Amino acid sequence: MSPLPWGAMARLAGRRALFAVPVVLVVTFGVFAIAAASPFDPVKAYAGTAALGADQETLDRLRDNLGVDQSFVVRWWHWLTDALTGDLGHSGVMRQPVAQVIGERLVWSALLCAVAFAVAVAVGTLLGVLAARRPGSMLDRAVTSLAYCLEAAPVFWIALLAVWLFALQWDVLPAGGLTDTASERVTAGQVASHIVLPAGVLAVSQLPWFTLYVRQGVGDALAEDPVRGARARGIGEGTVLLGHALRSGLLPVLTLIGSRVPELITGALLVESVFSWPGIAAATVEAATAVDFPLLAALTTLATAAVLVGNLLADLLYGLFDPRVKLSEM
Amino acid sequence: MAETAAEKAERPGTAWRSYGAKHRSTRTLRLRTSAALVALTVLAVLVVPPLVQLDQQAVDLAAKLRPPSPEHPFGTDDVGRDLLLRCVYGLRVSLLVGVAAALTATVVGTAVGAAAGALGGWVDRAVMRVVDAFSSVPHLLLGIFIVAMFRPGVWPVVVSVALTHWLSTARIVRAEVLSLRSRPFIDAAVSGGASRWRVAVRHLLPGVLPQAALAAVLMVPHAMWHESALSFLGLGLPTHMASLGNLIQSARGSLLAGQWWPTLFPGLFIIVPTLAVAGLAGAWRERINPRRRSELML
Numbered sequence: 001m002s003p004l005p006w007g008a009m010a011r012l013a014g015r016r017a018l019f020a021v022p023v024v025l026v027v028t029f030g031v032f033a034i035a036a037a038s039p040f041d042p043v044k045a046y047a048g049t050a051a052l053g054a055d056q057e058t059l060d061r062l063r064d065n066l067g068v069d070q071s072f073v074v075r076w077w078h079w080l081t082d083a084l085t086g087d088l089g090h091s092g093v094m095r096q097p098v099a100q101v102i103g104e105r106l107v108w109s110a111l112l113c114a115v116a117f118a119v120a121v122a123v124g125t126l127l128g129v130l131a132a133r134r135p136g137s138m139l140d141r142a143v144t145s146l147a148y149c150l151e152a153a154p155v156f157w158i159a160l161l162a163v164w165l166f167a168l169q170w171d172v173l174p175a176g177g178l179t180d181t182a183s184e185r186v187t188a189g190q191v192a193s194h195i196v197l198p199a200g201v202l203a204v205s206q207l208p209w210f211t212l213y214v215r216q217g218v219g220d221a222l223a224e225d226p227v228r229g230a231r232a233r234g235i236g237e238g239t240v241l242l243g244h245a246l247r248s249g250l251l252p253v254l255t256l257i258g259s260r261v262p263e264l265i266t267g268a269l270l271v272e273s274v275f276s277w278p279g280i281a282a283a284t285v286e287a288a289t290a291v292d293f294p295l296l297a298a299l300t301t302l303a304t305a306a307v308l309v310g311n312l313l314a315d316l317l318y319g320l321f322d323p324r325v326k327l328s329e330m
Numbered sequence: 331m332a333e334t335a336a337e338k339a340e341r342p343g344t345a346w347r348s349y350g351a352k353h354r355s356t357r358t359l360r361l362r363t364s365a366a367l368v369a370l371t372v373l374a375v376l377v378v379p380p381l382v383q384l385d386q387q388a389v390d391l392a393a394k395l396r397p398p399s400p401e402h403p404f405g406t407d408d409v410g411r412d413l414l415l416r417c418v419y420g421l422r423v424s425l426l427v428g429v430a431a432a433l434t435a436t437v438v439g440t441a442v443g444a445a446a447g448a449l450g451g452w453v454d455r456a457v458m459r460v461v462d463a464f465s466s467v468p469h470l471l472l473g474i475f476i477v478a479m480f481r482p483g484v485w486p487v488v489v490s491v492a493l494t495h496w497l498s499t500a501r502i503v504r505a506e507v508l509s510l511r512s513r514p515f516i517d518a519a520v521s522g523g524a525s526r527w528r529v530a531v532r533h534l535l536p537g538v539l540p541q542a543a544l545a546a547v548l549m550v551p552h553a554m555w556h557e558s559a560l561s562f563l564g565l566g567l568p569t570h571m572a573s574l575g576n577l578i579q580s581a582r583g584s585l586l587a588g589q590w591w592p593t594l595f596p597g598l599f600i601i602v603p604t605l606a607v608a609g610l611a612g613a614w615r616e617r618i619n620p621r622r623r624s625e626l627m628l
Contacts, residue, residue: 027464153600156562169588265471266471
């Protein structure tokens, strides 16, 4: 393979970053507009139960301090300029600065998603190739039906049944958390045994999509001329399948990986909250339950940024692996 | 030496293109099963509650957490309510919310998409940029945000699902309007002196409605899923309006005590309608475009 076209990749990334700025502006503006239209009262949220006993004067002072009477456009602009300096506000429910909450939890979410995605890609490729090898066979039908059923099943439901089976019936894996409750330190072994179930369930939720696309891609490639030519030259079935069909069939799938970020985030939201995984997605649910606006706004923005990065990744992979596409023209 | 068609079909790889009568029959079977399941779902939701004079809230503490039996086919929950009845009522709530949300999303999406496509120019560009921007936020996250801000309830859930799902409809409708705009009959209407409004309502809208309707039907299972997820997270419908998501959420305690049935059955009630609608939509697409077989339809 020729050396990577770093220059073209960097230029593409730069162009996409320029396009990302208006997207983030629109999304954050929308978030503030929705909050302004809602009955949500920042003063009560800030003061919590103390607001019940507080006199009007204190509440008014607080109202003034928080700048509630300003229009949401002004508040949005303040929030944005503060965010650029790294100050995302204070999370009431976590009793920490928002930036710190994200910093502490991001690594666990990233670990969970990475493991789950790697498993989904590996297993999905295997199942997809097996199914595509003989279209219409029992194996193909079994894999396809299973994939459709899993795609239709809510991931939190799968997660609960997995807890029941593996943690309660067979008692082989812990039901949730990052470590055992008795353990005081986070050790690699503890995390490894606790990640199996959440990552497995998240992988299962991503698996159907991947399997079906690989099956489709490899199946189509098997019917094309290069494969027919390879067979005519007497090349072994394994080489034809893995060397020819899989290589060209996997291409469209690999480039779509980046665009799976929204589904991965959605899955992580549900899986993390079932398994009490101390990640960023579980924090979102806690923030939503407690109506913690600063944390919610930051997390929504972060998720949007993650999706944009995923799209960029998809474009880069597309340009790198498909020789028909030029990075400079994207 | 000439090869017979049968031999050709035997060879791996080429068989992909030569689906025979056997596969047509499985396709028909799939279509019929899907149609039957959709009909069954609608019947269960519409007919069972008025016909069966049973109280889904009837508590029977003596019969709590009974496993599935002939008397209670799905077993009973932690206060002895019959789970089959609870599931049917839950499906009713989930389906109603799903249909309401899908309808709202389709109306909003069609209006925005048709306006963008018909007006064109900077309006089109601006609207589609906003649609693109909001498509970058994961749906469930945006839904959670909206519900959190407006406090959980029926309308916030419907609005939150609708507000996150109209984007795709807007794109479909806009594309359809753009392709219709260049057709001769639109030119004829314009040169005949029809106003912009009349062209949009009388000539463009009827053309996009089939696509919008298909999108709406496909959206219902999605909306159901979305509602269940919100309810499961405790951010959805109030608990007295037990939807399928609420049922799964309230079964968590029993699950940790080892009872699987209160969790299993509500989930199946989400899966079956989803698969049935996907099967119908798949059959429909195969009819319209037979070359695009075995595509993802969920």
